[in-house]
Each structure stands twice: as structure tokens, then as C-alpha cells.
Amino acid sequence: ANKQFRDDLYYRAYLLSSQGTVLNYYDKIHLVPFGEYVPQFLAFVNKLAHGIGDYVPGNEHTIMSGPHGRFGVAICFEVIYPDLVRQFVKQGAEYMVTITNDAWYDRSSAPYQHFSMVVFRAIENRVPFARAANTGISGFIDADGSIKRTTDLFTQTAIVDTVTVGLDRTVYTIYGDVFAYTCAGFVLGFIFLTLGLQKRRKGRPM
Incomplete structure (x- = not known):
């Protein structure tokens, strides 16, 4: 979700209760250059395409609490950054949730490559992932990197599965x-x- 707060625009994920109450939120830390922000040394680009890339990065690895434990959220391509996921786990996340819009890539190899990045992050930190993509691939990855269940691309469906909550910290998570x-x-x-x-x-x- 996009959230206007004072003069800043954040790329934000909300945790809602069953009644629709906002319980917590996370502001995306690693923004996509030019799509979500413009590097300062290229600030003149804003004058050419006003309103493009106006997001402000978040600065906190927010840990959320749910009925199944504590978790962190990685938005879209944040899953390609090992240290970002590591910081969530180091600060107490027992599992990770990642949400993404992969509609841009249609039926190319990109959605599969993007999904595969989650497997690496799960293995590095021994934490399971739940992935929700608006056009697929959604799925569950266990803490050992095994893919539990997935959806197809551009298929309207819902899936439920059980994963093992990560408890042991890896050498990579610690150091x-x-x-x-x-x-x-x-x-x-x-x-x-x-x-x-x-x-x-x-x-x-x-």
C-alpha cells in the first residue's frame, strides 16, 4: 500500500486484524531505483518525470506478531538482499512473509527466478517463508529450503500449508x-x- 505521511510517501505493508484494524505495518527499506525512487545524483530526472520515484525508504526491520509467531515482511525484490532478511531473523522473526506484484513479467522466466530467491533466504537463515504474489507464483517454503506448495501463474486459487517455524539461528544469521x-x-x-x-x-x- 502507498501511505502518505506528512510530506513523505512510503511503500507500506499493513498487518490487519479480522475486523480490519491496523495492528502493525512495515515500510519498504530497499526501494527499486527509478521505479520507486531516484538516486540523489540523478535528481534532475524528477523534473522530467514528476511523481515517478517519490517513495521514501523505511528504516526499521519491523517484527510483527501473529497467532503463529513473530514474523518479518519482505516486499517484492527485497528478497534478493540476504542481509535484509538476516536482520529480520536476527531481531526475532520466526518466519518470513513476502508479498510481490509480478504481473510485470507476464509468463516469462522472471517470476520463477524471483521465487527461487526465496529458497536461498530460507536456507541461509533456517526460517520458512510464505509468499503471496498477485499473479503467482505464491507458495510455502520450509526452513530447509524445500518447496511445500505453490500456485501456477495467473490462476485464481488459495492454498494453505504447514511449515516448521525457525528456531535455530545459523552462522550466517549471527555473523x-x-x-x-x-x-x-x-x-x-x-x-x-x-x-x-x-x-x-x-x-x-x-
């Missing part, structure tokens, strides 16, 4: 990309060491 940075450091160190040895060998008299 993030430290392992990747460490590996990169070792590789760079090895490269510099190799170059240094080669330079010394070339400098020796024959």
Missing part, C-alpha cells in the same frame, strides 16, 4: 558475511604474497 569477507581477505593476501615473491625473484642477480 553475516564475516566468513565471505575472511575468505576474500585470504585470497587477497595470497595474491599480494605471490606478487611479492615474484618481484623478489626477479630482483635477484643471476
Whole structure:
């Protein structure tokens, strides 16, 4: 939903009660460039296409509470950002919900690729996902990355399933990309060491 608050426009997901009362909301943190915001160094684009890309990013990984536990919400392509999902889980989310509008991609491979990103996020953090897409693919992914149930594209239907709520925290959830940075450091160190040895060998008299 789009929410006008003072002078700012947020891309917002609401949690509603069965009576329609607003219980909580989450403002999208990672906006899509040019579609939802214009980078500051290209601010002149706003003058060419006024009203396009006027959203303001959220700044809080909101944890919502429901009858089945605590969960976070990732909107659309936010599921391609590993650290964003990690922050939700690190702050107490036991499962994740992702909502998306994939109608743009019709029956291309894009909806399938977008859906596959959710599997990676589930495995990285050992949390299940419930995914709702307006034109499909909707579905449930368990904490081990197994796909429990899905819908077809452009099919009007409803699905229900049971997933295992994530309780154990993974090394990635706790430490993030430290392992990747460490590996990169070792590789760079090895490269510099190799170059240094080669330079010394070339400098020796024959």
C-alpha cells in the first residue's frame, strides 16, 4: 500500500486484524531505483518525470506478531538482499512473509527466478517463508529450503500449508558475511604474497 505521511510517501505493508484494524505495518527499506525512487545524483530526472520515484525508504526491520509467531515482511525484490532478511531473523522473526506484484513479467522466466530467491533466504537463515504474489507464483517454503506448495501463474486459487517455524539461528544469521569477507581477505593476501615473491625473484642477480 502507498501511505502518505506528512510530506513523505512510503511503500507500506499493513498487518490487519479480522475486523480490519491496523495492528502493525512495515515500510519498504530497499526501494527499486527509478521505479520507486531516484538516486540523489540523478535528481534532475524528477523534473522530467514528476511523481515517478517519490517513495521514501523505511528504516526499521519491523517484527510483527501473529497467532503463529513473530514474523518479518519482505516486499517484492527485497528478497534478493540476504542481509535484509538476516536482520529480520536476527531481531526475532520466526518466519518470513513476502508479498510481490509480478504481473510485470507476464509468463516469462522472471517470476520463477524471483521465487527461487526465496529458497536461498530460507536456507541461509533456517526460517520458512510464505509468499503471496498477485499473479503467482505464491507458495510455502520450509526452513530447509524445500518447496511445500505453490500456485501456477495467473490462476485464481488459495492454498494453505504447514511449515516448521525457525528456531535455530545459523552462522550466517549471527555473523553475516564475516566468513565471505575472511575468505576474500585470504585470497587477497595470497595474491599480494605471490606478487611479492615474484618481484623478489626477479630482483635477484643471476
